[in-house]
Amino acid sequence: MRSKALAQANASLKDVPDLNLDESIADVTTLNPLDAAEAANIAPNPARRAMIDSQLRTSGVNAPFVLKRMGEVARELFVPAKSRNLAYVDRAIRLDDGNWLPAPLVQGKMLEEAAPRGDEKAIIVDAGSGYLAELFKPLVAELTVLSPEDAAGKGTKGKGADLLVIDGAVEEIPANLAKRLADGARIVTGVATNGVTRIAVGRKSGDSIALLPVFDIGIPQLAAFDKPKSWAF
Numbered sequence: 001m002r003s004k005a006l007a008q009a010n011a012s013l014k015d016v017p018d019l020n021l022d023e024s025i026a027d028v029t030t031l032n033p034l035d036a037a038e039a040a041n042i043a044p045n046p047a048r049r050a051m052i053d054s055q056l057r058t059s060g061v062n063a064p065f066v067l068k069r070m071g072e073v074a075r076e077l078f079v080p081a082k083s084r085n086l087a088y089v090d091r092a093i094r095l096d097d098g099n100w101l102p103a104p105l106v107q108g109k110m111l112e113e114a115a116p117r118g119d120e121k122a123i124i125v126d127a128g129s130g131y132l133a134e135l136f137k138p139l140v141a142e143l144t145v146l147s148p149e150d151a152a153g154k155g156t157k158g159k160g161a162d163l164l165v166i167d168g169a170v171e172e173i174p175a176n177l178a179k180r181l182a183d184g185a186r187i188v189t190g191v192a193t194n195g196v197t198r199i200a201v202g203r204k205s206g207d208s209i210a211l212l213p214v215f216d217i218g219i220p221q222l223a224a225f226d227k228p229k230s231w232a233f
Contacts, residue, residue, distance in 0.1 A: 100220035148224035170225035
């Protein structure tokens, strides 16, 4: 009887999918220590796999390095605990501070367009989640993460950057932020024009920045980069 029970148990185990939970929890603990209860609620890798297959690949985001990073990083750690079950849905998620984590496709497309290189200095303007910066971290030589307010201010942190990525839609790139970029630096950002948002790419040339929209998609707007309002009489 005991041998029969063991055989049935082993047969049942064969039907259980390999969720690679150890790998998922390893990803988690390197970013933010969790207790056992929290770790048990972390979405296993199949949730990330579904995000890659149903959101990224179907929209033309297929660069291997993008799929690898977005399959490795536990996106659910970068949203409020109450929203972890929504971490992989195809929409932006509101953060506790009122900012937003853009939808996975936005950040996958930005990462693909940026095509970061291992010898580069990069600036990420982060809206508060830290997720996009985590995707970029092992892909560049030096990473500077700025809040929208710091990026729009008069500081010099990140000066000489080869790459600028803004994790949100902006009406303009402030001159003080542009000054931190090396000549020829690449730029990937969301842009907002008359209420329509797009991903745009460009370069800095001398004192000028030229941006070309490449992908229409909903992106949360960063108020710190809004153009000054003009008055009409």
